[in-house]
Amino acid sequence: MSVLGVLVRQLLRFGLYAGMQVFIVGQLSLFGLGWCFLYLGFVLFLPLGTPIVLQLLLGFGMGLAMDISYDTGGLHAAAAVLLAYLRPWVLRLLTPRDGYDAQDTVNVHQMGWQWFMVYLLLLVSLHHVAYFFLELGSFQHPLLTLARVGVSILFTSTALLIVQLLFFPVRRTRS
Template identity: 75%
Template sequence: MKELGTVAIQLIRFAIYAVVHVLLISRLVLFDLGWCFFYLGFLLFLPLGTPIVVQLLLSFVMGLTMDIFYDTGGLHAAAALLLGYLRPWVLRLLTPRDGYDAQDSVNVHQMGWQWFAVYLLLLVLIHHVTFFVLELGSFQHFGQTLGKILTSVLFTSLALLIVQLLFFPVRRGRQ
């Protein structure tokens, strides 16, 4: 019964991130150079114990959903799938000395600022490099693409950090 509740919560989270991205966030553009890929929050903030197969499936479905709305021919799906594939590797790379608790989630309050910043920036950078290089299809306009990548990484990361600070619970002291 508990698993059913977890699945329902994740489906609601999926819908919220997708709808907010499509209806609101996608219209925000920084200097015609930076875009916020808000939907990545769903993939990045999945529970730490999420099996890799489930992460890959959710990554593909979320990316495909964005591709359907923006007619991007699989760009979002490919970049999101790579993010979903590399997420467990990054989590292993950043594993604390005591390991992760089974109940842990990706949360700036639980994991700390340094851990969260490295985790967020690394995975968002991987996603954005993949997305924009695939979008361009070559390295012909490398400077402009690099500008898009860096601006979008900062924009997306800042938006997801704000989501963390506003909507994820603060860590309570041990009693």
């Protein structure tokens, strides 16, 4: 695929994730305690070969778009940049014995359930801890904040897993 094709595809993904978050998912709450941050899928499901600087810029751009939409003063941008920064570290931590292929993507069908769930839960958890403690601005109510973090992790992870299962293709090898 050409560079222009990749760029257009990523711009469409950006618009789709941002639009779904702002217009549909952002209105959902689980027991008034947990929220779904579907827009994280944009950063989490970037191609494995994406340079770190580009990941940081895309994370900042997506976070800034959410901050503008929800008037959250940089909370989403800060947490999304942290997510984009930690993503390569987690990918290195989870590198298969044979390494990643050039064509590999973050895909539950391609990487396997165990790899994908560790990747997803670890990065979503780190993002949510950063986001909710930044939102609170202190450690005054740690149990309520941890409850919000836990419920939101489950809500976001479940939504992103559903996105993976519905919209990411199963690549079958020919034998």
